[in-house]
Amino acid sequence: MEPTRESFNPWSVVNVVFHHLAAQGLHPILGGADPGAPAAELLRALGIEPAAEGDRQVGENVKRQLAEIRAAMFDEAGS
Template structure:
């Protein structure tokens, strides 16, 4: 069985780099150019497909947690949503 392809939101990379630079005492400024495109290219270079909906693992965790909440709130319903 082949593993699912990994996806990641390019803006998450932008956010990570921004906060890393700020933690180093630098003062990054967003504006002027869209950093999303270079972030998407970086992800592609790492073999990760950029996807606006975010990364697969986060999405699966959200689905799992919502299923737990539905089961707790509505124990008598079918959880095949």
């Protein structure tokens, strides 16, 4: 079996790193350079595909919930 490919939003990595540095007493400043590109490269180095829509599991949950809503609406409309 081929393992499923994970994806993750690079901005989530930026957020985690920012809060980690702040918790260590450092004062990171956002501005100047875009941290999204280096965060995406870090994800690729870890074998994770960067994707703006977030991780695969969240996307799958959204698709499932939308399918449930469609089913409920169409079943209700047909009654």
